[in-house]
Amino acid sequence: MNRKLLISGLLSIVTANGFAQAVKIGELNSYKVFPAFLEPYKKGMELAVEEINAAGGKVQLVTRDDGGTPGDAVRVAEELITREKVDVLMGTFASNVGLAVSNLAAQRKVLFLASEPLTDKIVWENGNRYTFRLRPSTYMQVAMLVPEAAKLKKKRWAIVYPNYEYGQSAAASFKKLLTQAQPGVEFVGEQAPALGKIDAGAVVQALADAKPDAIFSALFAADLQKFVREGNTRGLFRRTAVFNLLAGEPEYLDTLKDETPDGWWVTGYPWNEINTPEHRRFRDAYQKRWNDYPRQGSVVGYAAVHAVAAAVRKADSAETEKLVQALKGLEMQTPFGNVQWRALDHQSTMGAYVGQLARKGDKGVMVNWRYADGAKFQPSDEEIRKLRKE
Amino acid sequence: MTSSAVLLQFLNGLAGASSLFLVAAGLSLIFGVTRIVNFAHGSLYMLGMYLAVWLSARVGFWVAVPVATAAVAALGACIEFLLLRRIYRAPELLQLLATFALVLIVRDVALWAWGPEDLLGPRAPGFAGAVEIAGGAFPQYDLLLILLGPCVFGMLHFLLTRTRWGILIRATTQDREMAGALGVNQRWLFTAVFTLGAALAGLGGALAIPREPAGLGIDLALISDAFVVVVVGGLGSIPGAFIAALLIGVIKASCIGLGYSKLTLVAEFVVMAIVLVMRPWGLLGRPQGEMRGTWIEVPLGRISKRGALALGLLALLLAVLPSLPDQYLLVLATEMLVFALFAASLHLLMGPGGMASFGHAAYFGVGAYVAALAFLKLHWSTGSSLLAGLGAGALAAAIFGWFCVRLSGVYLAMLTLAFAQIAWSVAFQWDAVTGGSNGLVGIWPDTWLASRAVYYYLVLFLCGCAILALWRMAHTPFGYALRASRDSSLRASAIGIDVRATQWTAFIITGSAAGVAGALFAFSKGSISPETLSVQRSVDGLVMVLLGGVHTLTGAVWGAAGFTWLHDIMVRSIEYWRAAIGAAILLLVFARWRLSA
Numbered sequence: 001m002n003r004k005l006l007i008s009g010l011l012s013i014v015t016a017n018g019f020a021q022a023v024k025i026g027e028l029n030s031y032k033v034f035p036a037f038l039e040p041y042k043k044g045m046e047l048a049v050e051e052i053n054a055a056g057g058k059v060q061l062v063t064r065d066d067g068g069t070p071g072d073a074v075r076v077a078e079e080l081i082t083r084e085k086v087d088v089l090m091g092t093f094a095s096n097v098g099l100a101v102s103n104l105a106a107q108r109k110v111l112f113l114a115s116e117p118l119t120d121k122i123v124w125e126n127g128n129r130y131t132f133r134l135r136p137s138t139y140m141q142v143a144m145l146v147p148e149a150a151k152l153k154k155k156r157w158a159i160v161y162p163n164y165e166y167g168q169s170a171a172a173s174f175k176k177l178l179t180q181a182q183p184g185v186e187f188v189g190e191q192a193p194a195l196g197k198i199d200a201g202a203v204v205q206a207l208a209d210a211k212p213d214a215i216f217s218a219l220f221a222a223d224l225q226k227f228v229r230e231g232n233t234r235g236l237f238r239r240t241a242v243f244n245l246l247a248g249e250p251e252y253l254d255t256l257k258d259e260t261p262d263g264w265w266v267t268g269y270p271w272n273e274i275n276t277p278e279h280r281r282f283r284d285a286y287q288k289r290w291n292d293y294p295r296q297g298s299v300v301g302y303a304a305v306h307a308v309a310a311a312v313r314k315a316d317s318a319e320t321e322k323l324v325q326a327l328k329g330l331e332m333q334t335p336f337g338n339v340q341w342r343a344l345d346h347q348s349t350m351g352a353y354v355g356q357l358a359r360k361g362d363k364g365v366m367v368n369w370r371y372a373d374g375a376k377f378q379p380s381d382e383e384i385r386k387l388r389k390e
Numbered sequence: 391m392t393s394s395a396v397l398l399q400f401l402n403g404l405a406g407a408s409s410l411f412l413v414a415a416g417l418s419l420i421f422g423v424t425r426i427v428n429f430a431h432g433s434l435y436m437l438g439m440y441l442a443v444w445l446s447a448r449v450g451f452w453v454a455v456p457v458a459t460a461a462v463a464a465l466g467a468c469i470e471f472l473l474l475r476r477i478y479r480a481p482e483l484l485q486l487l488a489t490f491a492l493v494l495i496v497r498d499v500a501l502w503a504w505g506p507e508d509l510l511g512p513r514a515p516g517f518a519g520a521v522e523i524a525g526g527a528f529p530q531y532d533l534l535l536i537l538l539g540p541c542v543f544g545m546l547h548f549l550l551t552r553t554r555w556g557i558l559i560r561a562t563t564q565d566r567e568m569a570g571a572l573g574v575n576q577r578w579l580f581t582a583v584f585t586l587g588a589a590l591a592g593l594g595g596a597l598a599i600p601r602e603p604a605g606l607g608i609d610l611a612l613i614s615d616a617f618v619v620v621v622v623g624g625l626g627s628i629p630g631a632f633i634a635a636l637l638i639g640v641i642k643a644s645c646i647g648l649g650y651s652k653l654t655l656v657a658e659f660v661v662m663a664i665v666l667v668m669r670p671w672g673l674l675g676r677p678q679g680e681m682r683g684t685w686i687e688v689p690l691g692r693i694s695k696r697g698a699l700a701l702g703l704l705a706l707l708l709a710v711l712p713s714l715p716d717q718y719l720l721v722l723a724t725e726m727l728v729f730a731l732f733a734a735s736l737h738l739l740m741g742p743g744g745m746a747s748f749g750h751a752a753y754f755g756v757g758a759y760v761a762a763l764a765f766l767k768l769h770w771s772t773g774s775s776l777l778a779g780l781g782a783g784a785l786a787a788a789i790f791g792w793f794c795v796r797l798s799g800v801y802l803a804m805l806t807l808a809f810a811q812i813a814w815s816v817a818f819q820w821d822a823v824t825g826g827s828n829g830l831v832g833i834w835p836d837t838w839l840a841s842r843a844v845y846y847y848l849v850l851f852l853c854g855c856a857i858l859a860l861w862r863m864a865h866t867p868f869g870y871a872l873r874a875s876r877d878s879s880l881r882a883s884a885i886g887i888d889v890r891a892t893q894w895t896a897f898i899i900t901g902s903a904a905g906v907a908g909a910l911f912a913f914s915k916g917s918i919s920p921e922t923l924s925v926q927r928s929v930d931g932l933v934m935v936l937l938g939g940v941h942t943l944t945g946a947v948w949g950a951a952g953f954t955w956l957h958d959i960m961v962r963s964i965e966y967w968r969a970a971i972g973a974a975i976l977l978l979v980f981a982r983w984r985l986s987a
Contacts, residue, residue: 032968035506035606065961070829071922074915075721075958082717096828096919103831103917107840119828126831163652164818164827191651196607199654201402201532202646208526209395209647222508225603229510233520234527255508255603 022058023318025308026086028076028101029116030093033068036221037251037297038093041116043290044301051285052309059309062086070100077101081110087318088113088308095119095165102131111323115304116297118166120173123345124387130320132327132346134304136374138166138245140347141267142173143377144354145243148265149174149214150181152241158189158212160203162223167192170218170245178216188212193223200226204236214241220252228259237261248355248366249296260364264357269296270366274335274353282335294335303334303350307341340375345384349375394524399647400640401523405532407639408539409598413612414619414631415546416590422563422626423583425482426474427800429489432613433496434588438462438595439604440504443511446599451514458596459589466588470581473976478580480983483746487936488979490929493613494972497606502966506606511599531600538597542590543632550628559583563626614811614925618658621804622665624675633673637661656815663793663808670797690742690864690873690943697944708850712843720846721914722958727853728911729950733934734857735903737946740935742864743896744876745794748803749810750904750931752790755923757783757905758912759817759824762833765913772835776852776909783905784898786813791897795890810928818920829919833912849910856903861943863899872896937978 027045031038045061052059062084066073073092080086089105089112092098098117105112106128114122114133118141123133136144159174161167171190178185189210191203198219204227207215215236219227224247231237242261246252248268253260271283271294282302286294307330312318315326328343339350355369378384417431438458445454469492477485517534520527550556558579562569570576595604619638623630638658645653671677693701711723736750761779764770770778790809794802817824824830839845863869874882875889883889912918921927930953938949956974960967 032501035501036508039506065967067957067961069921069926070917070919071911071915072957072961074917075725076961078721079718079958079962082721096921099828099831100915100917100919104915107834107916121828163655168821168826190649191646193646193651194655196605197611197654199402199406199642199646200601201405201529202399202643203651205395205398205402205526206646206649206651209392222603222605222607225508225510226601229513229601230529233518233529235520251507255510257510259510 021312021316021318022060023088023308023312024060024062024084024086025088025090025305026062026064026077026080026084027091028064028066028073028080028089029091030068030097031063031065034093037116037295039297040251040292040295041297041301043292044286044294044298044303045305047286047289047298048302048305048309050289052305057309059305061305063091066092066097066101068094068097070097073097074100074104077104078108081108087111087312087320088323090304090308091115092117095122098122098133099126102126102128105130109320111320111327113304113308115300120169121165123347124384125389127345127388129324132307132341132348134307134348134350135300136350136352136377137347138170139173139379140374140377141245141352142170143177144267144352144372145216145245145265146174146177146181148354149178149216149243152214153182154213154241155184156186156188156211156213157216158191158207158210158214158240159187159216160191160193160207160227161218162195162198162220163192164195167195167218171216174216196222198223198226200230201234203227204230204234208234208236212240214243217242217244218246219244220246221255224252225255225259228256228261232259232261237264241265248353248357248369250293251295251297253357253364253366256364258359258362260357260359262358265354266357266366267352267354267372268366268369269299270353270355270369271295273366273369276337278333278337279335299335303336303339306334307332307348336371337373342375342378344381345388347374347378349373351375351377394526395647397524398526398528399643401528401532401536403640403643404536404539404636405639406643407635408535409594409601410615410619410639411539411632411635412542412590412594412597413616414623414635415542415628416587416594417616418620418623418626418628418631419546419559419583419590420587421620421800423559423566424474424478424580425566426485426489427482428587429486429613430469430492430496430609431587431591431616432609432611433493434462434466434591435595435598435612436500436604436606436609437465437496438592439511439599439608440500440509440595441592442596442599443509443604444504446512451512451600455593455596459592462592462595463585463589466591467581467585469588470584474584475577475580477979477983480979481940483740483932483936483940484979484983487933488976490933491972491975491979493609494968494975497609498966498969498972501606504604508603508605510603514600517600535597539632539635542593543628546628555582610925614807615658617804617807618662621801622662622672624672625800627672627674627676630672630674652819655818656812659808659811659815663805663812666797666801666805666808667793670801672801690941692865693861693943705854712846717842720842722955724842724846724849724914725911726951726954727849728907728914729930729934729954730947731853731856731907731910732904732931733938733946733950734860735900735907736931737935737938737940738860738863738903739896739900741940741942741946742869742873742876743893743900744873745798745893745896746800746803746932747794747806747928748925748932749790749806749808749928750900751923751925751927752806752810752813753783753787753901753904754908754911754927754931755817755918755920756786756813757908758918758922759830759908760905761909762830762912762918763823765833766830772839772913776906776913779909779912780902780906783908784902786905787897787901788894791894791901795893795897807925807928810923811925814920814923814925817923825919827920829917829922831917833918834916835913839913845914849914852906852910856906857947860899860903864943868892868895933975937975937982939982 248266315322441458623634757779760782764778938945
């Protein structure tokens with residue numbers, strides 16, 4: 001009964017402002033390259049569209065596979081703009097694809113809501129008027145882990161990350177932020193294996209040889225699985241604390257199963273334990289609709305569609321320039337709570353959950369977790385203005 | 391590094407080498423006997439992994455390994471029997487295209503059957519823990535692998551040198567026609583060898599699951615590693631593959647141990663480039679025997695009157711395209727034209743030049759990057775930047791080609807691949823200049839060229855002229871000299887043609903054309919990233935040329951247009967578009983071969 005009340009309450013908010021303006025969203029993503037993340041993402045989007053339209057909204061969603069390369073993605077985005085005549089572009093996963101589409105959006109003057117890509121550059125160095133980004137950036141997620149890392153007062157740190165922009169900027173931010181928080185910290189080893197091709201045995205051995213007190217890792221997916229298994233076998237984690245970006249997201253955590261290492265600090269999404277009303281409502285609706293539990297991607301897809309709908313409602317129009325104005329400073333409800341779209345750099349303040357990994361039976365879970373609000377993990381406005389060259 | 395660390399990293403290298411050897415040995419055997427460059431070998435390995443993970447949960451790891459191996463072997467036999475057997479007499483590269491189509495199909499089948507998540511297999515029962523070696527913990531399972539590599543090597547060696555079947559295989563590897571003439575039933579020999587190779591790939595995959603999860607990207611990641619090992623060792627040489635696997639495994643582990651982990655991105659390709667420059671047939675390889683009588687080439691025809699008329703009509707049609715309401719057609723046509731030029735340039739090298747390049751994207755990408763940098767950093771105009779792209783493509787081709795023309799056949803192809811990979815890793819790694827993995831953005835043409843229609847006309851004019859020039863070149867004295875060099879380098883040099891200089895010139899010409907294509911591509915997309923010179927782009931180029939037909943004058947252009955169009959349609963309308971493209975390519979391969987046979 002309670003739940004029904006809540007739903008109807010939320011729906012009435014949706015419809016309150018005479019939400020009748022139609023909007024056509026052109027979504028493109030690398031569905032065949034990163035299916036583990038993007039299939040739940042698509043389900044999240046579809047759920048959001050159904051909710052909005054059931055409440056009298058007029059959202060039309062067109063999805064496309066972007067082929068996973070910037071060149072193909074730009075062509076697909078052009079198709080969405082010219083043939084489908086979409087009002088808003090949305091999506092992309094890998095940073096290089098996100099940047100390419102963002103660059104096209106600025107050239108063609110179309111709003112682009114980058115849902116997934118983590119690169120800092122999309123809102124900083126390469127930020128532009130037409131691009132907005134939903135997920136917490138690499139910098140933000142690193143900044144969320146640093147306070148915990150500094151608390152441990154470990155002196156010798158080793159770093160391991162996949163060798164491409166996400167890993168490189170995660171490593172650079174971590175070094176910078178930890179040195180600020182804990183002067184005198186030493187970085188004794190650095191490993192940057194190629195993405196998806198980590199030679200885990202050799203990397204674990206090299207890290208062990210550096211004799212660190214703690215390790216910061218930005219590995220994910222298959223690289224993370226290999227690293228964890230080798231590290232467990234070779235006893236690397238017995239004496240070292242480990243911090244790993246993203247490892248608490250169900251997409252990556254669930255694949256670790258009984259190898260899940262105890263006590264690692266991670267960012268992630270403990271979907272079954274978050275019991276705020278807004279999350280419970282989302283989780284119930286998602287499980288009812290798809291007969292499956294939500295992943296991090298589901299939340300992102302769901303919130304992205306709702307963000308567009310909220311912007312259209314505020315602007316009472318689907319015109320690009322009005323939507324840009326509406327999104328700046330827009331506040332909205334997501335499964336993670338209230339989120340604001342920063343007018344300064346077009347980054348949403350959606351946060352992430354910071355906690356520790358633990359093994360429960362033959363599954364990994366997140367424990368001791370708390371929500372880290374994205375608004376609190378930003379560089380100063382001054383720094384951002386300088387980066388955006390505005 | 392302490393001495394114990396050195397020892398442990400050496401052992402890590404050996405363990406990696408063992409699993410690499412299993413796959414490479416199979417690939418090498420198959421190539422040696424059937425002359426098929428089996429692109430799908432990595433897919434067989436991947437299937438071995440998936441099957442083993444799936445079976446382990448049901449019957450346990452140690453039963454799963456042999457069962458998965460047998461299943462992959464059976465699949466290999468089917469592939470040989472149903473597909474490859476029908477096209478053995480087709481030009482070599484057509485078979486490569488067929489196996490490439492299999493890669494696309496197998497990946498989607500795996501996605502459909504096992505879902506998108508990476509599946510981590512169980513630890514091997516009995517070898518789950520670690521042993522203490524030199525003060526560090528070393529996994530028991532890795533020790534087992536270290537022993538297994540030489541065991542398999544020993545068995546293969548015994549099979550090849552001590553059994554009658556092995557003698558037949560070696561005879562066929564050395565001289566296929568002669569073995570056939572002496573009454574060896576080649577059909578069954580080929581089937582048997584392909585099955586054995588597939589079994590080795592399946593075994594390698596099944597044995598890998600305690601060390602790495604089964605995932606969808608493994609097929610292509612693995613095949614490039616395996617190719618490198620096979621080529622470094624010498625095609626068809628099992629001992630060579632063994633040594634090469636050890637060499638590469640140990641070098642990679644040392645890079646990591648010494649703290650140069652970023653070098654692993656390109657280490658194997660640097661090794662391959664050095665080996666091929668020093669020893670053109672790999673470490674233990676021998677010059678390939680001449681293939682006799684399998685394919686007699688018809689000289690390239692000129693464009694007929696009717697063909698010229700059709701081309702004129704096409705040009706007219708393309709000229710009025712911007713007046714149609716559908717603006718997307720312009721975007722698509724721009725891309726088709728750019729790739730048509732790219733494919734036409736590759737065709738001059740492959741067809742009249744007889745030099746298959748697996749790394750043609752290098753010149754495309756270098757052209758794109760240099761044009762973009764000239765535009766962004768030096769603030770050159772669009773026109774000058776395009777010229778810079780042309781120059782850069784030519785220069786890159788001049789440098790790479792100088793080494794490549796000293797080789798031939800698959801070795802030449804692999805050296806072009808090695809250079810392309812090195813160029814790719816420079817673009818990927820050199821953050822300050824190339825923007826690293828993110829690439830460069832903001833490469834939009836000058837305002838007067840910026841609209842879709844005007845830029846389309848520019849591309850139409852430039853690509854049209856360049857393609858016509860490339861076609862014309864096939865019937866100039868240079869073109870004849872190039873074809874003479876391909877057909878018989880001995881006779882060509884006897885009549886005074888400088889074979890190497892001719893081939894080198896071909897490299898430079900095609901490099902500059904690809905460079906222009908790359909520069910036009912950059913300005914049409916507004917951004918570029920390392921994928922512009924990735925293996926995938928090179929493979930796409932090959933597919934375009936082969937679809938259109940190597941031994942036709944204009945085929946590459948139609949192949950490029952068709953492939954781009956097919957890709958665009960399939961991705962949009964079919965969920966399993968990879969498999970659909972794969973199936974379409976297979977159909978075309980068979981249709982082509984039927985038509986020409």
